[in-house]
Every structure is written in structure tokens, then in C-alpha cells.
Amino acid sequence: MNRITQLFNIKYPIIQGGMIWNSGYKLAAAVSNSGGLGLIGAGSMYPEVLREHIQKCKKATDKPFGVNVPMLYPNVEEIMNIIVEEGVKIVFTSAGNPKTWTSWLKERGITVVHVVSSSKFALKAQEAGVDAVVAEGFEAGGHNGREETTTLTLIPMVKQHLQIPLIAAGGIATGKSMHAAMILGADAVQMGTRFAMTTESSSHxxxxxxxxxxxxxxxxxxxxxxxxxxxxxxxxxxxxxxxxxxxxxxxxxxxxxxxxxxxxxxxxxxxxxxxxxxxxxVGLINEIKPVSDVMAEIMADFEKSVATTFSF
Incomplete structure (x- = not known):
């Protein structure tokens, strides 16, 4: 058990990215049922559609799951109220100032994680009181930071300034890359592309x-x-x-x-x-598989990597 598995009460330190148009309740529930943390992507959902996905996710899993909220999207206040009303206990925020919603969410018993692309914004998130940060390198899909800092560079830079748990994202899709990120200082990894390419992903x-x-x-x-x-x-x-x-x-x-x-x-x-x-x-992913198979492969690869790591 590490700081992230403890924080979220999950088996493996693997978080599914809350991607627009990919991250419906089926994907989130499947990841959570397989031992990771599934996230519903609120960025592509009208408020009432989000409510429906949260309710379906609660029926599809008895494990922890969360919601990813891009704060620059319209209806954000309505979205946050739905999250509280439906009893969601984990929220990942992105694309905005973490000060805006962190205190409000934490006062309502919600664990808050903020996505950043630089050490500067990681520190701002920590000062805002978030429970953990996702540091995302520019290899990642979708919307990125302007800095174009790669994950390999970003994680140790953020780590040296941070006291709270750190989740690495961007270009991570295997157990080996998960192990590498953790060697660099991450407590866990977030994978978007790998889970977008699964049976349960809601994309076309x-x-x-x-x-x-x-x-x-x-x-x-x-x-x-x-x-x-x-x-x-x-x-x-x-x-x-x-x-x-x-x-x-x-x-x-x-x-x-x-x-x-x-x-x-x-x-x-x-x-x-x-x-x-x-x-x-994505160039490394050549097959659409169920989430359960993907998770099993990642963990087997991770354990093999840990077991065979050598020192001079």
C-alpha cells in the first residue's frame, strides 16, 4: 500500500484518465472493479447526463470511483452540486484555478486532485489544499499545458517541490513505464490513451x-x-x-x-x-481489449519490471 492506494482505498496505484467522449460509466466502473480508480469524464456531459452516469456507475461497482471536471466548462457550478448530491467522494479538477473549488469540495468531504503541467502550478495546487496532484507531460493526448515539458523531465522536477502525493501522466501505458514513473518519484500513474483503447471506452x-x-x-x-x-x-x-x-x-x-x-x-x-x-x-497499442485484461497485463509487466530491476 502506498500514499495513493491509501488515499483512494484502491488495490493498484493506477488511475484512468477522465477523458472527454471516452470516459463514461462503463469504463470508470470497469477500471474500479479491476483494482484501479475509474473516473467519469464530466467535460463531455451535460449536467443531467453526468448525474445519470454517476448513478449507473454506483450500480456497476461497489469500489471507489471519481469524476474529472474541467473547470473552464460551462455549468461547472451545477456539475459540482450534482457530484455532491450523488455522493461522489473523489474529484479530479483541471483547466482552471484549483483555489476556485478545492475548499468547497473538501468542506463536503470530497478528496480533491488537480491536474497540472508544471512545477509552478503543482505548488499552486498544493497551496490551494488539494490532496494530490497529477503532473501531466506533453506526450499526453487531448488538451495539454503550453510548456511542452515531457513526463520524464516533469515528474522529478515536480517531486522535489511537493509534499503531497504525486500522480504521473502522459505517455504511460505499460507496467514498465509505470515502474519508471514511480522510480522518478510518482506515487501512482494516470493512463488515458491505454484505457481509451478498451472495449468499455465510450468512444466510437x-x-x-x-x-x-x-x-x-x-x-x-x-x-x-x-x-x-x-x-x-x-x-x-x-x-x-x-x-x-x-x-x-x-x-x-x-x-x-x-x-x-x-x-x-x-x-x-x-x-x-x-x-x-x-x-x-498510441503507437504502442495495437489491440482493443477489455479493461480487466489491460489491468492484468499492466500489473504483470510492472511486477516483472520490479523483480528484474538491477543495480551496478
């Missing part, structure tokens, strides 16, 4: 098929002027690159992005005009 089969066929170097970080996002190259991505070539303004990029691109790509399976958000590590 078209998206999953595209991801398992992706190779090393097929993802790119773009749209830094709006909110940096890592995507697989497709027609939409090429249109963004063409816009940059024509010296597009921020307003031009906003108009090109429009609304619901991520939903179109990941949830509805539009492989041409949708955003296909996924991490760099």
Missing part, C-alpha cells in the same frame, strides 16, 4: 480502429493559441496547418475549430472533420 469504434493503426509520430500538438491539443493527423488537422501557413489569426483558428469537433471525431466517428485526440503512446 471508428476512432478506436484509427488509433490502433496509428504509428509512432502520428500525433501532433497544435492550436496552442487557443488551447494546446494533441491530435492524430486527418483532414481537419491538415486544414489547421494550412491556416497557419496563411498566418491565421486567433479568431480565424476559432472559426475553423467551430463547435463540437471532439464529439464529432471521438464520439460520432467522423475521421475526416473531427478532432481525434490521443496520446503519443
Amino acid at each position: 469504434q471508428n476512432f478506436k480502429d484509427t488509433c490502433v493503426n496509428a504509428q509512432e509520430g502520428d500525433t501532433y500538438l497544435t492550436l496552442k493559441e487557443l488551447a494546446p491539443v494533441r491530435l492524430i493527423r486527418n483532414k481537419f488537422f491538415n486544414e489547421v496547418q494550412e491556416a497557419y501557413g496563411k498566418c491565421a489569426t486567433t479568431d480565424d483558428l476559432k472559426a475553423l475549430l467551430g463547435r463540437a469537433r471532439a464529439k464529432r471525431g471521438m464520439f460520432e466517428g467522423d475521421l475526416e472533420d473531427g478532432e481525434l485526440e490521443i496520446g503519443q503512446i
Whole structure:
């Protein structure tokens, strides 16, 4: 047992990323039932849809699970009230100032974790009173920090400043990479891409098929002027690159992005005009499997790595 398994009352120090359009109750429940911590991704849900997923998750697992809330999304106040009303005990916050909601949540008996991309923001989260932080390297899929700091660099940098538990994220999909992150100072790991590529993920089969066929170097970080996002190259991505070539303004990029691109790509399976958000590590994942198999493989790989680590 370590600080994270103790904090969440889980068997393994593995947290599933709360990804938009991938992280419905089926995925969260499956990860929790397999010994990790499952997260429902509130970022792609209207408030009442979130309530429904929380209620279904409570029926699908008797293990701890949480909700990931991007704080810049609309309806955040309504979302937080639903989380409290439904008795959720763990909240991961991201994309905003941790001071905004941490005290309010903790006063209501909720464990709070904040996602950061730098040591500076990790310290701000610690000062805000969060129970743990996720330090996410820029290998990660979806929206990223602007610093472009890799996980291998970020984790030891954050660790030297932090007293609270540290969760590593970005480019982690195997037991070996989990072990490496923990050697660098992490208490646990969060995996998004690995769990997006499972049977229980709520994303469209078209998206999953595209991801398992992706190779090393097929993802790119773009749209830094709006909110940096890592995507697989497709027609939409090429249109963004063409816009940059024509010296597009921020307003031009906003108009090109429009609304619901991520939903179109990941949830509805539009492989041409949708955003296909996924991490760099997708090049290592070649098969869609049930969560239980993925968790068993990760832990077997981790234990083998620990057992065979050598010293000079």
C-alpha cells in the first residue's frame, strides 16, 4: 500500500484518465472493479447526463470511483452540486484555478486532485489544499499545458517541490513505464490513451480502429493559441496547418475549430472533420481489449519490471 492506494482505498496505484467522449460509466466502473480508480469524464456531459452516469456507475461497482471536471466548462457550478448530491467522494479538477473549488469540495468531504503541467502550478495546487496532484507531460493526448515539458523531465522536477502525493501522466501505458514513473518519484500513474483503447471506452469504434493503426509520430500538438491539443493527423488537422501557413489569426483558428469537433471525431466517428485526440503512446497499442485484461497485463509487466530491476 502506498500514499495513493491509501488515499483512494484502491488495490493498484493506477488511475484512468477522465477523458472527454471516452470516459463514461462503463469504463470508470470497469477500471474500479479491476483494482484501479475509474473516473467519469464530466467535460463531455451535460449536467443531467453526468448525474445519470454517476448513478449507473454506483450500480456497476461497489469500489471507489471519481469524476474529472474541467473547470473552464460551462455549468461547472451545477456539475459540482450534482457530484455532491450523488455522493461522489473523489474529484479530479483541471483547466482552471484549483483555489476556485478545492475548499468547497473538501468542506463536503470530497478528496480533491488537480491536474497540472508544471512545477509552478503543482505548488499552486498544493497551496490551494488539494490532496494530490497529477503532473501531466506533453506526450499526453487531448488538451495539454503550453510548456511542452515531457513526463520524464516533469515528474522529478515536480517531486522535489511537493509534499503531497504525486500522480504521473502522459505517455504511460505499460507496467514498465509505470515502474519508471514511480522510480522518478510518482506515487501512482494516470493512463488515458491505454484505457481509451478498451472495449468499455465510450468512444466510437471508428476512432478506436484509427488509433490502433496509428504509428509512432502520428500525433501532433497544435492550436496552442487557443488551447494546446494533441491530435492524430486527418483532414481537419491538415486544414489547421494550412491556416497557419496563411498566418491565421486567433479568431480565424476559432472559426475553423467551430463547435463540437471532439464529439464529432471521438464520439460520432467522423475521421475526416473531427478532432481525434490521443496520446503519443498510441503507437504502442495495437489491440482493443477489455479493461480487466489491460489491468492484468499492466500489473504483470510492472511486477516483472520490479523483480528484474538491477543495480551496478
